[in-house]
Amino acid sequence: MRKSYDFSQSKKNPYAGRLKKQVTIRLEEGTVAYFKDLAGELGIPYQTLINLYLRDCASSGRRLNLAWKPEN
Numbered sequence: 216m217r218k219s220y221d222f223s224q225s226k227k228n229p230y231a232g233r234l235k236k237q238v239t240i241r242l243e244e245g246t247v248a249y250f251k252d253l254a255g256e257l258g259i260p261y262q263t264l265i266n267l268y269l270r271d272c273a274s275s276g277r278r279l280n281l282a283w284k285p286e287n
Contacts, residue, residue: 235266 247261250268254261271277 250265251261254264257264
């Protein structure tokens with residue numbers, strides 16, 4: 216490594232807007248365990264697996280079919 220680097224001619228990353236955004240989300244333990252087990256089988260980090268799954272849902276326009284039933 217060099218002792219110093221010259222960044223005076225550097226340019227801003229054009230892909231910075233496409234980078235991942237850190238968020239806090241609360242998930243049930245069973246859900247996290249499912250993705251951790253699956254990620255272990257596939258050899259990828261579980262957070263990457265969750266991101267891939269959510270990205271697939273978003274890109275295909277998949278919607279959850281919820282039918283709330285009133286409590287009696």
